[in-house]
Amino acid sequence: MTNARRISVVTAQEILDSRGYPTLEVSIGLGDGTVATVAVPAGASTGKHEARESRDGDPNRYEGKGVLHAIENVTGIIAPALTGMPADDQSVIDATLLALDGTEFKERLGANAILGASLACARAAAASHGVDLYRYLGGIEAHVLPVPMLNVLNGGKHAPDGSDIQEFKLIPVGAPTFREALRFGAETYHALRDVLHDAGAPTTVGDEGGFAPALTSNAAYLDVIMQAIERAGYRPGEQIAIGLDPAATTFCEQRFYHLQRDARTLSTGEMIDYWADWTRRYPIISLEDPLAEDDWDGFQRITSRLGKQVQIIGDDLFVTNRKFLQRGIDTGCCTGILIKPNQIGTISETLETARMAQRAGYACLVSHRSGETQDTSIADLAVALNCGQIKAGAPARGERVAKYNRLLHIERALGENAVFAGKTAFPQLRQSLAGGIHHERLSSDIFHGARSPSRP
Numbered sequence: 208m209t210n211a212r213r214i215s216v217v218t219a220q221e222i223l224d225s226r227g228y229p230t231l232e233v234s235i236g237l238g239d240g241t242v243a244t245v246a247v248p249a250g251a252s253t254g255k256h257e258a259r260e261s262r263d264g265d266p267n268r269y270e271g272k273g274v275l276h277a278i279e280n281v282t283g284i285i286a287p288a289l290t291g292m293p294a295d296d297q298s299v300i301d302a303t304l305l306a307l308d309g310t311e312f313k314e315r316l317g318a319n320a321i322l323g324a325s326l327a328c329a330r331a332a333a334a335s336h337g338v339d340l341y342r343y344l345g346g347i348e349a350h351v352l353p354v355p356m357l358n359v360l361n362g363g364k365h366a367p368d369g370s371d372i373q374e375f376k377l378i379p380v381g382a383p384t385f386r387e388a389l390r391f392g393a394e395t396y397h398a399l400r401d402v403l404h405d406a407g408a409p410t411t412v413g414d415e416g417g418f419a420p421a422l423t424s425n426a427a428y429l430d431v432i433m434q435a436i437e438r439a440g441y442r443p444g445e446q447i448a449i450g451l452d453p454a455a456t457t458f459c460e461q462r463f464y465h466l467q468r469d470a471r472t473l474s475t476g477e478m479i480d481y482w483a484d485w486t487r488r489y490p491i492i493s494l495e496d497p498l499a500e501d502d503w504d505g506f507q508r509i510t511s512r513l514g515k516q517v518q519i520i521g522d523d524l525f526v527t528n529r530k531f532l533q534r535g536i537d538t539g540c541c542t543g544i545l546i547k548p549n550q551i552g553t554i555s556e557t558l559e560t561a562r563m564a565q566r567a568g569y570a571c572l573v574s575h576r577s578g579e580t581q582d583t584s585i586a587d588l589a590v591a592l593n594c595g596q597i598k599a600g601a602p603a604r605g606e607r608v609a610k611y612n613r614l615l616h617i618e619r620a621l622g623e624n625a626v627f628a629g630k631t632a633f634p635q636l637r638q639s640l641a642g643g644i645h646h647e648r649l650s651s652d653i654f655h656g657a658r659s660p661s662r663p
């Protein structure tokens with residue numbers, strides 16, 4: 208091997224993420240002149256067992272905290288260790304990063320510093336080989352365009368005035384191609400704005416670009432989505448289904464679930480009944496973190512009760528970590544896993560977790576974070592895994608559409624070889640819609656109290 212692909216320079220700099228908080232960008236240069244730059248995202252509803260990011264000052268606070276220490280870790284510790292190594296030896300690069308850190312949850316260097324370096328290596332190596340990142344990570348088999356899950360109503364920690372439920376997502380399963388799926392979703396997003404606007408409800412948006420009005424109950428948010436799907440001219444359930452991420456850890460205290468919009472407090476059993484009721488009434492095919500991250504018994508119960516009709520995804524429960532995923536597989540918790548590279552730290556670990564899930568028959572949903580950048584690597588990751596699902600927020604706001612636009616480019620580049628995952632990504636779909644969804648409006652006045660005071 209020549210020196211061409213050896214790492215010659217590693218630098219890092221502070222930038223702002225989509226919430227206006229500091230994050231870092233890492234650049235890696237190779238002997239052949241290739242330079243690749245990546246940016247690292249950050250979550251707000253983070254799982255307790257996620258790899259820790261390095262934040263100056265209080266490590267548990269993300270808001271307003273700098274990443275200067277993480278940058279020093281890249282330039283002072285990571286750079287000297289990686290310099291001279293072949294960038295296309297990803298597993299050795301990542302093993303070196305893990306050894307340098309030496310802690311279970313990446314507390315020493317920070318998962319943000321580690322992911323920046325790991326991902327920048329992969330990008331630099333791909334560019335030096337003259338291939339796209341999805342091809343570099345996924346090889347010759349990578350060809351499946353994922354179904355986008357478009358988060359059009361934001362709540363929870365991403366929009367405190369909205370629903371208790373963090374994410375209401377459109378899943379355009381009935382589209383023939385990725386491009387069409389994105390169009391279905393964008394048109395429905397615009398129709399949703401009209402539904403809200405016509406009712407005098409505010410159309411302000413949350414962290415992921417979805418609208419965040421204050422409606423009268425949590426179910427009312429499903430009603431406005433159903434209206435928007437129909438108003439845009441699509442058939443709910445058949446062309447566009449619905450996915451939820453309640454991020455239930457955020458409203459669980461002392462094993463009880465506190466739904467402020469409904470003025471109700473529920474036990475685990477009652478919370479499961481609540482989701483079961485919703486999945487009967489609405490075309491919901493994906494349910495992520497329906498219970499809190501330490502409610503393993505509850506996850507087992509909801510998976511055996513609803514897992515055949517609805518995909519149950521573990522995000523805070525699994526934190527892209529093989530150890531937690533293995534526990535889930537062994538105990539029958541969930542039917543899928545969220546894949547977020549910054550929850551675990553390196554690209555190698557991310558791929559290992561995803562492949563372990565796929566071997567066990569679990570779905571993989573590749574995901575952005577609520578604090579994002581223009582980096583599009585997760586779009587390539589979804590195609591590399593052929594996993595058929597991605598969530599990257601609303602089809603609006605630059606940092607969200609950057610991922611969808613990247614997928615448009617990949618679809619175009621793959622040409623006739625591109626396969627859109629569509630309904631095949633959701634084996635539960637047939638079962639869930641076979642019995643027919645009987646949509647009834649759960650609340651008679653969904654806009655009460657939602658009107659913006661400045662409007663007539």
Ligand SMILES: C=C(OP(=O)(O)O)C(=O)O
Pocket residue numbers: 249250251252253254452454522545574575576577578
């Ligand atoms: C994307 C999510 O939010 P965050 O990045 O805030 O964890 C999520 O919970 O799936």
Ligand SMILES: [Mg+2]
Pocket residue numbers: 452454495496522523545
């Ligand atoms: Mg989540």
